[in-house]
Amino acid sequence: MRITMKHIAQEAGVSVMTVSNVINGKGGKVSIDKRIEIEKIIKKYNYSPNMNAKALVNASSRLIGLLYYSDGPGYDFSDPFATEVLSGIESIAKKENYFILIHNVNSLEDIQEIQSNWAFSGFIAVGFYQEIYLKMVEAVSVPIVFVDTHLDNEGEALNNSNVYFVKSDDYLQAKKAVDFLYSQGHEKIGFLSYNFDLEIVGVIEQRFNGYKDSLLEKGLSFDKDLIFNDSDFDKLIENLKQFTALFVTADFLAMNFIKYLRNKGLYDVNRLSIISVDDIRYAELNNPPLTTIRLNQVYKGSVAIERIIQIVEKQSDIPKVTIIEGELIERDSVSWHAKKVDYDQ
Known part of the structure; x- marks a missing residue:
């Protein structure tokens, strides 16, 4: 099994960010005892961070994190919704020379771990409900576009300069x-x-x-x-x-x-x-x-990546909330009902 910062953090009883800080010599706020414990665990597993990833952390990037949230261990990427949103994102990212890193997350620790290894210009977050949204906002310091996230107090969220929404009504x-x-x-x-x-x-x-x-x-x-x-x-x-x-x-x-x-x-x-x-x-x-x-999911994905690029490139007049209109498509699965149906006939 490949040892990651997440494993070390769990064994030490600390956050992934704390482990990252110790590895990168930024553990000033970590107690001496805890720092020694983390270093012992690192030595026990002969853990060494990905140097390519570390290089990215210390450099500017055109990398956008695409985070799909799931309650279980994995996200069903065969879901047509996921693939169509991704299709819209990828088409614009490629055109604008941005790179997309796709990651399934189901905890705050997952978010902290990928942040500690990669330098993101921003995130697109798909499928985040209110509770995990609040944790995400606290953990991330770069701009985030939330796709199809609904909140009971959206007005408060709009005061956060790093938070944007693209969704259907x-x-x-x-x-x-x-x-x-x-x-x-x-x-x-x-x-x-x-x-x-x-x-x-x-x-x-x-x-x-x-x-x-x-x-x-x-x-x-x-x-x-x-x-x-x-x-x-x-x-x-x-x-x-x-x-x-x-x-x-x-x-x-x-x-x-x-x-x-x-x-x-x-x-x-x-x-x-x-x-x-x-x-x-x-x-x-x-x-x-x-x-x-x-619901134009492909278009929704393209709008989400366009918003992140506009924010990263510091364009002006970027809407905080973008509503993608729905359209009724009449086909053959609905018929006129003129009388009570008897299923025993």
Whole structure:
């Protein structure tokens, strides 16, 4: 196993930054006992820092860190959202002669470790919810563009000169989706998403609230029994009689559910209309082609890298928040609902 600063920091019970400071002769604020302990651990593992990385630390760079946050040990880079955002970032970075280092993080220590080994001009942070956002801002001294991060007090965040946001208005896009289903005659509308916590401000939480408020504003009932997550496919089938349409928070999930229904011999667009969000490049190729809200994820990525470059190059009048508008894309997965559907027919 390759020993890293993170391993040394964990064994010494200190931060990665403290280990880095000791290695680089900047341990003045570290107690003598703790410094000796860290040095013993370094000697025990015969650890030597990456000299190429150390050289970068002491030089200017055109390096942008692209950080994907995940709660688990790894980020699912096969997720079309991740790849499309990356595609937009890479196209602009290459054109402007910037370099991108991609890293999955799930802790503050991960962020500290990569900072101690590389000199970043700035970061693009994807998938960071409020709690980890606050830790990120405290740990990083270079500009950060957060992609699709929602906060309950964005005004306070905007006072930080290093913080910028590029995102969709996920609440509004969810309302747009439900409004369209309602315009097609649907009044019993279910909700399907990946697992989420309503107490955590984030993309799915925003989409859920948009869904719920759209129903209530139309005088429709909000039924908690019609809220499902990606582990509830069997439960969804058991409740198919209870709704005629389903709002799904991601195209990829909608496509998986349609496939699941087909495998059970239960899919019929005239019995169940489905609308989702993203318009990933495969949505149009689905059977049937998905009706969805296009969020322009490739464009979102290109805007995020453009913002970082503008900040690094000290351009003026850089917007603190950039909202990427969504667009309703009508295809074939939503049908007109004129009467109550009987699933026993």
